[in-house]
Structures are given as C-alpha cells and as structure tokens.
Amino acid sequence: MNIFGSNNITTRFLSVWCRNWIVYLRTWKINFIPPLLEPILYVAAFGVGFRLLVPSVQFHGQEMSYVQFIAPALVAVSIMNSSFFETTYASFVRMYYQKTFDAMMSAPVSVQEVITGEIVWGATRSLMTAAVTLAVLSCFGLFPWPEAFWILPVAVLGGFAFAAIGMMFTGLIPNIELFNLPVFLFITPMFLFSGTFFSIDTLPEWAQWFALILPLTHLVNLCREICCGSVLSIGAITAGIYLVVFSAIFYPLALRTMRKRLIK
C-alpha cells in the first residue's frame, strides 16, 4: 500500500467515476445527440446512396445488404471513439487545465484510483454510446434480438481496451495538440482498414496480417459475429480473448505512464 508503489487500487476509484458521471448528467442531452444522429446518417448514406453501387455483400456465406454489413462496424467504431476520446482529450483537459486530478489526490485517493476511475468511466461512455447506436440501428431492423444484447458487455470490454490505450497516450503526450498524432496514425487507419467498410479478406496478405494486430478489427469481428447470431463462435471467442489480453497489457501501461506524468 505504499503510496508511490503501484498496487493502490481499492473501490475508491468509484468516487472518481462518480465525479465524471455527475458532470456528464449536466450535459447528457448534448452528449446523446451524436450517437443518435450518426448511425442515421450512415444508414442514409450507405443504405440509400450506396445501394446501387454495392447491392449486396457476402459474409460467412450469408448474403446481406451493405448496410447490414456495416451496422456492427458502426457500433464497434462508436465504442472505440467514445472511450478513446474520453481518456485522451477529455482526461487531458481534466488533468492539465482543470487540475482535477491534483484536487483528488489531496483527498485519500491514489493516482492509480484516479486513472482507473477515468478508464472505467471511458468504458462507461462506450457502453452508453453503444446502447444508443444499437437502439437506433435496431429500429432499422439491423440487429437480431435477443442476441444483440451481447453488444453491451462487449462495449464495456472494448471500451475498457480503448480507454486504456487512450490513457496511455495521455500519459505520454506533452501537449493537447499532439493527440492528432495517435488519432491520425492509429484511430483513422483503424476506422478505414479494420474490416469496417469492407472485409479484410479483400486486402493484400501483408495488410491482412497488419489489420489483425489492430484492436478495432477484433472488436468489429466480435460485433459482426453477434450480429450474425453466432455469439459463441470461434471467431467471437478469439476476438474476445484478444481484447482481454489487449486490456491486460495497456491498462498497466496506462497506470505507469500516468503515474510518471503526475507524480513529480
């Protein structure tokens, strides 16, 4: 329990989570608009505008419309974005401009609890966004129920993974403008090449291997398997394991980089 050691995590991290939740409630109406509108825009663009270009897609031997193909990917992207942007830009503002973490650490809260609270909060954001996106897409009949319920725990897992890596970047980056770098080099390529808008099978082999390293590929796979009703398939389980391992690597790294950054 040494303050400067690394295993200082008790349920006190929930008070940090709670702080974010209370602030979120101030502005939840605004926060709900993007996840509500975004899927509608995508469905409109790809369902209506794109229909003539790509009439149908094959996946796992199933014939489906293009919107059906991208619907689970849209959920996956929303999971990625909400937690990643929460623990990068939003956490950076709290840490650097508002000095919220300094205030917390004058109370009996450890730096590890602060960071854990932030990451779990990021995962919570993913859960809420995924729930809204899922609800909207379900209105278009794009998700099978009750299997689609599995999206929610997946959102927590995927959200945790992306929140952890986002937090790690926050621990490393000198100023807020430089978040452009991980967004440009990490988030945008994933958004495009993780089997979101086209199956990775269509990529050259080296690029397929590369895509398999990226966490979004696995999150998309997992969501798509759920969407196809095969929750306990090998593909889904492997993807789940990947995300657990990814979190197990990046969560401690996030704790480390943030501790180094905050404790001087």
Added chain:
Amino acid sequence: MKNGSIIKVQDLRKVYGDTTAVDGISFKVNRGEIFGILGPNGAGKTTTIRMLYGFSPMTSGSLRVFDLDIETDWRAIRTRTGVCHQDNNLDPDLTVRENMHVFARYFAMPQKMAAERTEHLLKFIGLEQRKESKPPELSGGMMRRLILARALLNNPELIILDEPTTGLDPQSRHLVWERIGELKKTGITVLLTTHYMEEAARLCDRLIIIDYGRIITEGNPAELVKRHVGHEVIESSPVSEELCAFVKQRGLEYEVSGDRLLIYCREEDEDLFHEISHQYCRDNCALRTATLEDVFLRLTGRQLRE
C-alpha cells in the same frame, strides 16, 4: 503525537533533475499552532507541502505526520488533513455545492453528512448566496474561499494552506484571517504559506523563512523582528552622502535600497531619529516600527527571483 508534534520533518530534500527545490530542511509543527512557511518565489514552499501530504515522493529525509509514515499510512493522513492548493483546481462544470459534494465522495463521506458540512462551511466562508453558481462565474477571491471551504470538508485536524489569501481583496482577506483564527480555537493545526508579511505576523505562532530550499531563520514573528531588524526603522530618501557618512561613523545597521536609505534602530537608539531628522533630512525622513517585511527583505535580499 503525545509529545505534541503533528508534523515532524527531518533533513527533507527534493531534487528535480539538476535543481534542488528543497535542500535539507527540518522543522516541527506542534498541535494547535499556526505555523508559517515564508520564502521568495521558487524557494520550495509548495514542493515541501506536496511532500507533506504524500503527493511528491521525497528524495531523502524523514517525514512524519500525526506520527504516521506518509508512504504507508498516506490514506489515514490524508483523511485527517485538508489541503488548500496554490492553484485553483475547482471543477468548472459543477456548481459550488456540487463541488463540495463531489469532493466529499473522495473521502467516502456519507451524502447526508456531506450536505450538512457543505451548508455549514459555505456559511462559514461567506458563500451561501452563491451555492448554485459555477466557479467560472465566481470572482478569484470567491474561488479561493471555496477552495478553503473544500479543504475543511473532512473535518481535518490539520489544514495545509498554500497561499490561501493570494488574490483576495482586503475584506475577504480579513474574513479568511478571522476564520483561520476561529479554526485554531477549535484545536486545528494550521500550516500556511504566504507572501503577505502582515498576514504571517498576525496569524503565525511560529514561522520559518526559507530560501533556495534552506531554512534561513525560524521563530516567533515578533521575536524575529527584534532579532534581525530591531525596534524601529528610519527611512530616508533620497540617499544623502552626509547621512551615509554619519550612519557609518556611528556604526549603525543600515541598508541602501534603490534611492532609499534604511537605518535599523535598536530600542536604546531612542533619540536617533530626532538627531537625524534635524541634521540631515528635515522633510524626507520617516520613523516607523520594524516589521516582518524588513526581516524578510534583509534575509532574502532585495533582488527579484527568476
């Protein structure tokens, strides 16, 4: 604890890369007293405070608060301590009341108790009219007062105040002084830093002046004035050659600061002012009581700190 020391600091050092921010300081703070840390900008006050509540690890030395070890018993220490930071770190998205409630959660305080303490403290610090305002709508002084109220939320035995009155108008400053006095009466121990010598002289039972991370003097404010400056100060400006010569010839303690000559008088030098003002500087000469500010400037020099 039994021997009455709330804080015991021995040879405390803090090194950042190649700057030594705190260079081996030792002091004790007794239960129930108001203890001051003074020093120019960059002297190491905030760094010392950060080590005291276990925010920064010390480079070397030993430190005990409530006779507990900060490294292992930090949670117990922070539960019994209130910290008022030098920087404003209020939550700009939350109202004054919510700021207090959220902070209470970090102490795992039951919500009902948090609500009661909040009511009480906002009244205590004169912010009960602004409960529903958000920090950006408050003036700088109100924010400082809110930070002070927040530091008292957990009913601390020890409060650490890093420049609690910087940026306050005279009214608020007097209010804060009164409140600190009241807290002392309830038995709370106070450690505070300030750049206002009047404040330190008025509030502190004992204080240290530190410079470049080292303690340069320690004691009770009045006693420090007596020891380092004397009784009274004669200020004369502009500096006249004859007066300088006179002062030197009489072997008086003096200092030249810009275009002013300061002559430090002991209690036995009663007629000195009369003599000087008649012979050397009839109109531009003043006699005043020596203050802590004289001590501070004499000991830390008059040049600016980078």
